Amino acid sequence: MGLFSNRKAKIGLALGGGGARGFAHLGAIKAFEEFGLKFDYVCGTSVGSLIGALYCAGFTYDDFFKVARFLDLKNIRTSKLVFVPSKTDGIENIIIEQLGDINIEELKIPFSAVAVDIKSTNEICITRGNLAKAVAGSCCVPGVFYPVEFNQMHLCDGGLRNTLPADIPKLFDCDYVVGIDVNKSRVYGTESTKLLDVISCSIRILMESNVAKGYMYSDVLLKPETKRFKATSTDGFLDMIEEGYRETLNKIDDIIKIFKSRPKSKGKKIKFKNQLDKPVFY
Secondary structure, eight states, X not given: OOGGGGSOOOEEEEEOOOGGGGHHHHHHXXXXXXXXXXXXXXXXXXXXXXXXXXXXTTOOHHHHHHHHTXXXXXXXXXXXXXXXXXXXXXXXXXXXXXXXXXXXXXXXXXXXXXXXXXXXXXXXXXXXXXXXXXXXXXXXXXXXXXXXXXXXXXXXXXGGTOSSOTHHHHHTTOSEEEEEOTTTTOOOOOSOOOHHHHHHHHHHHHHHHHSHHHHHTOSEEEOOOOTTSOTTOOTTHHHHHHHHXXXXXXXXXXXXXXXXXXXXXXXXOOOXXXXXXXXXXX
């Protein structure tokens, strides 16, 4: 059977965006720990990049919980004026306070953050450089935060192009990917014609259209039930964690199956409709 039979399958984890609903990711991490599942590569968009970065640094569920219970969104979105965005210092400080001002290359598990460069409109897959800036750029919701300057790019929320980046681990030779969509009910309309309500609804519609490839390239897809929670509030964060935990346990047999599977001789080929759909790697 040759050397191929001795190679361990490479398993990737893709963490999707969803604002405060990202607490559901912590429930999944709790379940992964209980079953001794360790990933070879992690990619995240928006809040998924924040959690993914800490996870790749070695954070356990208990570590996450200690941070989560004291998290105050007022320290993240600092502007009190409706039409004035905040700086991303609050997001960067979470990383710096927990890990120090480190680079992505220093993480224990290979990691990348997905953002969008509004200068070029390209999807940017960040694999090196300052971790805090990369995560802040991935989390930078347009209109809520000022774009993040990162190596001559102006980064905004990766969800504008790739809200569940399950395709990225495949591009880094992962045989299988577990994808987590913590915002499956992202699309809902608004009767309001106020500017921010219209912008928010437009972004939700946009993100719904680009989650499809995340579903396509996830070998196991987790979709915790988070509809009753707000993406902008930490209220109910314990229940969000529980939803992520419950959904992961419901799919745990499928997850364990891919961990026990042989490597693929040929993975699913990633197809891009056009050049702009292809991520730029940094």
